[in-house]
Amino acid sequence: MMALGALALMVSPVASGAQPERIPLVRETDSLGFTKPIPVHVSGFSGEVDGVLKQDLFFMGIQHGALEEAKFLIKGSNAGRVEGHLYDKINNQHLFGRAYAAATLRAGAHAFADDIARLLIPGVPPIAQTKMAFKAEAGIGKSEVYIADYDGANAQRATQDGSIVAQPAWAGRSMLFYTSYRLGPPVIFSHHLTTGSRVAVARHPGANISPAVSPDATKLAMILSKNGSPDLYVSELNGSNLKQLTFTRTDESSPCWSPDGRNICYVSSERGTPALYVISASGGSARRLATIGAPRATEPDWSPDGRWIAFTSQTGGFQICIVPAEGGNVVVLAEGEDPSWAPNSRALLFCRGRDHAKRLSLLDVPSRQVKDVARVLESNSQPSWAK
Amino acid sequence: MKRTYSLVVLLAVGMMLALGGTGCKKKLQNTTPLPGYRAGEVPASETPSPIIPANPGRDTAARLPPPDLGTATPVTPINPDTTGTGGIPLGNTDRSTWNEDHDTFKAEVIYFDFDKSNVRPDQVGKIKAVAERFRTMAAKALRIDGHCDERGTEEYNRALGERRALAVREALIKEGIAADLIDTRTYGEERPAEPGHNEAAWSKNRRGEFILLSPPK
Numbered sequence: 001m002m003a004l005g006a007l008a009l010m011v012s013p014v015a016s017g018a019q020p021e022r023i024p025l026v027r028e029t030d031s032l033g034f035t036k037p038i039p040v041h042v043s044g045f046s047g048e049v050d051g052v053l054k055q056d057l058f059f060m061g062i063q064h065g066a067l068e069e070a071k072f073l074i075k076g077s078n079a080g081r082v083e084g085h086l087y088d089k090i091n092n093q094h095l096f097g098r099a100y101a102a103a104t105l106r107a108g109a110h111a112f113a114d115d116i117a118r119l120l121i122p123g124v125p126p127i128a129q130t131k132m133a134f135k136a137e138a139g140i141g142k143s144e145v146y147i148a149d150y151d152g153a154n155a156q157r158a159t160q161d162g163s164i165v166a167q168p169a170w171a172g173r174s175m176l177f178y179t180s181y182r183l184g185p186p187v188i189f190s191h192h193l194t195t196g197s198r199v200a201v202a203r204h205p206g207a208n209i210s211p212a213v214s215p216d217a218t219k220l221a222m223i224l225s226k227n228g229s230p231d232l233y234v235s236e237l238n239g240s241n242l243k244q245l246t247f248t249r250t251d252e253s254s255p256c257w258s259p260d261g262r263n264i265c266y267v268s269s270e271r272g273t274p275a276l277y278v279i280s281a282s283g284g285s286a287r288r289l290a291t292i293g294a295p296r297a298t299e300p301d302w303s304p305d306g307r308w309i310a311f312t313s314q315t316g317g318f319q320i321c322i323v324p325a326e327g328g329n330v331v332v333l334a335e336g337e338d339p340s341w342a343p344n345s346r347a348l349l350f351c352r353g354r355d356h357a358k359r360l361s362l363l364d365v366p367s368r369q370v371k372d373v374a375r376v377l378e379s380n381s382q383p384s385w386a387k
Numbered sequence: 388m389k390r391t392y393s394l395v396v397l398l399a400v401g402m403m404l405a406l407g408g409t410g411c412k413k414k415l416q417n418t419t420p421l422p423g424y425r426a427g428e429v430p431a432s433e434t435p436s437p438i439i440p441a442n443p444g445r446d447t448a449a450r451l452p453p454p455d456l457g458t459a460t461p462v463t464p465i466n467p468d469t470t471g472t473g474g475i476p477l478g479n480t481d482r483s484t485w486n487e488d489h490d491t492f493k494a495e496v497i498y499f500d501f502d503k504s505n506v507r508p509d510q511v512g513k514i515k516a517v518a519e520r521f522r523t524m525a526a527k528a529l530r531i532d533g534h535c536d537e538r539g540t541e542e543y544n545r546a547l548g549e550r551r552a553l554a555v556r557e558a559l560i561k562e563g564i565a566a567d568l569i570d571t572r573t574y575g576e577e578r579p580a581e582p583g584h585n586e587a588a589w590s591k592n593r594r595g596e597f598i599l600l601s602p603p604k
Contacts, residue, residue, distance in 0.1 A: 179545075
């Protein structure tokens with residue numbers, strides 16, 4: 001067992017020796033500004049660990065491929081526990097090695113993937129150990145909020161309301177906000193996941209729907225109809241200090257926050273068809289966000305790096321699209337709806353399929369590759385990736 | 388590019404060692420920690436079901452606070468001809484415990500056009516009929532449930548369903564029904580009346596339904 005502790009320190013000799021040259025940090029990017037995948041070769045792992053590791057790395061922009069193409073080598077084993085090493089293939093250096101005393105091999109693989117990503121893509125939050133919340137439907141009108149690893153594994157039910165739930169939204173990583181019809185009308189609850197305690201934070205007459213928590217987890221944006229039309233409101237997380245931001249006769253929906261918490265992007269049908277608008281979180285006039293190429297836009301989600309707004313376009317079916325946060329030309333990525341950004345602003349979770357038989361999928365934005373995740377109950381939708 | 392990568396990695400490894408190396412040595416003799424958790428803490432993934440309350444059914448119900456409508460707007464006299472922005476505010480009476488009668492106005496379902504929330508001229512007759520009968524009922528209230536077909540996105544439809552229910556409510560107010568007696572609820576696309584995936588089904592699913600409410604005995 002002592003060998004394990006020693007292994008974690010094996011990396012120390014690597015840092016000494018070579019004098020780092022003064023080369024500016026350059027990352028190769030594609031035409032949309034996403035970092036090009038770093039080619040690696042993974043060997044020595046088997047079964048679930050091999051699959052989990054490669055998928056984690058892929059959605060973080062580190063792509064397993066042929067040995068000849070690889071710039072880095074990832075080697076290790078998963079006999080009993082995950083043990084992994086990272087080598088710079090070009091300079092023939094051992095960069096990192098560690099054994100993981102995780103509860104499961106799967107957890108060990110995720111932890112190793114995050115360690116590799118922190119080394120190869122510094123400054124970008126790793127995602128292998130992140131969680132998501134989503135709505136799982138057991139039949140028409142019966143749904144509960146579930147939480148799972150970002151890849152759909154280890155799903156756990158968070159609610160047992162026996163009614164309809166909708167639109168889970170994270171506040172930090174241990175608290176959720178969502179709509180539940182448990183009391184009859186749609187009411188917004190806050191829910192501490194570790195204690196299970198819940199509070200109805202918006203229970204006004206009419207609709208209390210579409211909660212969205214500011215990135216610093218201090219404010220709640222939502223849609224209320226108490227004044228006679230579905231409009232955008234903000235409040236403190238406990239529902240106090242309520243302020244109405246829009247005053248239209250039409251319906252507003254799906255607010256999301258800019259990463260700096262200053263602005264809210266939402267959907268309004270003010271001009272007939274649903275379109276994206278941006279308004280200051282403290283109120284004022286809204287401006288329409290141009291989504292050239294997507295005439296009907298709903299379900300916006302602002303990327304954590306601030307560059308993009310992902311949304312659902314509707315032309316016949318649904319398409320997952322991104323548009324620069326300042327508006328402009330739309331990039332269509334895949335068939336599906338309700339995108340939610342990963343903390344790394346590179347991957348998206350979304351759902352696809354027919355109503356009441358939807359499933360969640362992961363999308364690598366630069367390559368547009370899609371991977372379905374495990375389904376819970378009959379239908380899964382409204383994923384929310386914990387940031 | 389290879390020099391760039393090497394530099395990045397060297398710097399990152401160096402930083403990791405500087406920040407975390409000594410801590411690891413002191414605290415952990417037999418195991419290597421999972422990043423993200425402090426030594427001694429139980430990682431969330433190791434506890435069997437930390438996010439589900441032990442007895443979610445009753446426990447959670449007991450924790451739900453009593454109806455708090457204190458922050459809602461006070462009831463003010465309504466002018467049915469209000470044409471300004473917004474709409475006619477909803478009343479503050481909490482009728483969540485009232486009895487629901489889904490049958491009395493079963494025949495008067497109001498249908499809508501795709502993606503629209505205005506009451507079609509051919510639907511107005513049903514609203515007049517409901518208003519006429521409701522006027523004769525003492526101590527009752529009405530709720531309008533707004534529904535959508537499956538073609539919009541989920542939260543968009545949830546807002547649209549509410550907008551439809553509110554449009555029917557305004558039409559009832561125009562017929563002279565007191566605003567405070569009419570509640571709305573949206574189900575979005577959650578409860579289709581017809582299960583099909585074609586216009587025949589969709590046209591039946593874009594609807595407003597009248598629920599007659601009676602105070603609990």
